[in-house]
Amino acid sequence: MKQDLIAILDLGSEDNSRLARTVRALGVYSEIYNFDITAEELGALENLKGIIVNGGKNNVVDGEVIYAGDWVYDCGIPVMVIDHAGKKAQDIDKLPESDEELQAALKPFLFDVCKAEANWNMKNFVADQVELLRRQIGDKKVLLALSGGVDSSVVAALLIKAIGNNLYCVHVNHGLMRKGESEMVIEVFNNQLKANLTYVDATDRFLGKLEGVADPEQKRKIIGAEFIRVFEEEARKLEGIDFLGQGTIYPDIVESGTKTAKVVKSHHNVGGLPEDMQFELVEPLKYLFKDEVRACGVELGLPAEMVYRQPFPGPGLGVRCLGAITRDRLHALREADAILREEFDNSGLGAKVWQYFISVPDFTSVGVKDGARYMGWPAIIRAVNTIDAMTAAIEEVPYELLHKITYRITHEVEGINRVLYDLTPKPIGTIEWE
Numbered sequence: 329m330k331q332d333l334i335a336i337l338d339l340g341s342e343d344n345s346r347l348a349r350t351v352r353a354l355g356v357y358s359e360i361y362n363f364d365i366t367a368e369e370l371g372a373l374e375n376l377k378g379i380i381v382n383g384g385k386n387n388v389v390d391g392e393v394i395y396a397g398d399w400v401y402d403c404g405i406p407v408m409v410i411d412h413a414g415k416k417a418q419d420i421d422k423l424p425e426s427d428e429e430l431q432a433a434l435k436p437f438l439f440d441v442c443k444a445e446a447n448w449n450m451k452n453f454v455a456d457q458v459e460l461l462r463r464q465i466g467d468k469k470v471l472l473a474l475s476g477g478v479d480s481s482v483v484a485a486l487l488i489k490a491i492g493n494n495l496y497c498v499h500v501n502h503g504l505m506r507k508g509e510s511e512m513v514i515e516v517f518n519n520q521l522k523a524n525l526t527y528v529d530a531t532d533r534f535l536g537k538l539e540g541v542a543d544p545e546q547k548r549k550i551i552g553a554e555f556i557r558v559f560e561e562e563a564r565k566l567e568g569i570d571f572l573g574q575g576t577i578y579p580d581i582v583e584s585g586t587k588t589a590k591v592v593k594s595h596h597n598v599g600g601l602p603e604d605m606q607f608e609l610v611e612p613l614k615y616l617f618k619d620e621v622r623a624c625g626v627e628l629g630l631p632a633e634m635v636y637r638q639p640f641p642g643p644g645l646g647v648r649c650l651g652a653i654t655r656d657r658l659h660a661l662r663e664a665d666a667i668l669r670e671e672f673d674n675s676g677l678g679a680k681v682w683q684y685f686i687s688v689p690d691f692t693s694v695g696v697k698d699g700a701r702y703m704g705w706p707a708i709i710r711a712v713n714t715i716d717a718m719t720a721a722i723e724e725v726p727y728e729l730l731h732k733i734t735y736r737i738t739h740e741v742e743g744i745n746r747v748l749y750d751l752t753p754k755p756i757g758t759i760e761w762e
């Protein structure tokens with residue numbers, strides 16, 4: 329293995345992620361471990377250069393104050409103690425607020441005491457993961473649902489590098505993809521990377537099941553369940569699969585709750601397949617933060633469009649074609665959304681705004697076209713910025729650009745005769761309309 333490792337022991341801190349990110353920003357790889365890690369588990373970590381005991385407010389678990397066992401301090405690896413109510417003196421009372429101060433506080437420990445090397449970079453990460461994946465998988469086969477989103481695309485590219493054609497990718501087009509998306513998956517993975525890719529156009533199945541269904545939660549359920557069904561059918565056609573690839577990333581794990589975290593948010597990546605189809609999981613991105621996943625994609629040669637893609641909900645355009653989905657309105661939505669994306673990209677906003685899209689409601693209003701009455705749907709523009717999607721502020725899109733987008737959508741997209749701009753922050757509005 330190429331990278332040195334700093335282990336962060338979570339002794340009740342609310343800032344484990346920030347600490348891990350800061351250590352990595354200094355060029356040293358770090359991972360977060362639960363307070364009850366055993367000496368054997370710690371001893372098995374390759375290239376372990378130092379341990380940071382990261383205490384804090386959440387230091388009571390099941391009614392007991394938690395401590396790092398004496399063995400942690402006696403194991404021969406340098407230890408730094410932060411805000412810990414244990415027996416040992418603290419090196420830092422609490423994490424400094426500014427990143428510069430935190431880096432300055434960590435540097436002497438990492439480089440003078442632990443003698444860690446600043447060798448954490450994507451080239452080494454990829455090399456290490458390829459080695460680990462080959463060790464884990466051997467000559468067995470891995471199945472991966474490849475949506476074309478950032479995480480599944482990077483997992484696919486990494487697995488192709490590690491095991492080549494023993495990776496079996498399945499791309500299910502549920503008919504609710506944005507314009508050009510499935511085509512891009514095929515171009516990159518089939519044509520460029522020569523992956524084993526099964527493309528399933530299940531548009532008719534999904535739209536059939538969704539016919540007449542207006543309730544958003546019902547729509548989501550149908551899309552989710554049908555997705556599993558289609559994927560399962562494809563999986564059953566493939567013989568001798570032992571592993572399932574997953575695009576789980578570090579925030580999914582850290583935010584699902586280390587043992588001391590107060591808020592436990594379950595994450596949605598895993599599961600869904602029937603019990604008789606149990607695979608071992610392969611999750612090579614599970615220690616990466618989102619920006620690192622993107623950097624990994626770049627290192628693996630994936631196109632920028634794919635790697636810097638804005639978030640897109642699993643149910644896709646299904647929750648933006650508001651109310652009961654019809655094919656003609658879905659088509660109008662897809663075309664209008666493509667124009668919005670193109671104009672955002674051309675103006676430079678695409679790279680700056682966190683999420684931007686069109687929704688089309690299921691009612692029409694009166695308009696005039698070529699001197700005649702023209703009933704059409706409105707297209708609603710939403711453009712928001714956020715850090716964690718829990719709250720969001722709107723992007724103030726320049727009027728000139730809004731006018732241009734309005735002109736193009738109303739002139740180029742059949743069925744749309746008005747364009748509206750959503751000014752609502754979250755809260756009170758959610759990011760999606762449904």
Ligand code: XMP
Binds near residue numbers: 548641642683717759
């Ligand atoms: P809301 O609308 O809840 O959206 O403010 C927050 C973020 O989550 C995305 N989103 C979804 N993602 N499945 C997903 O994978 C869903 O059902 C879903 N609903 C919303 C939304 O696009 C935004 O980024």
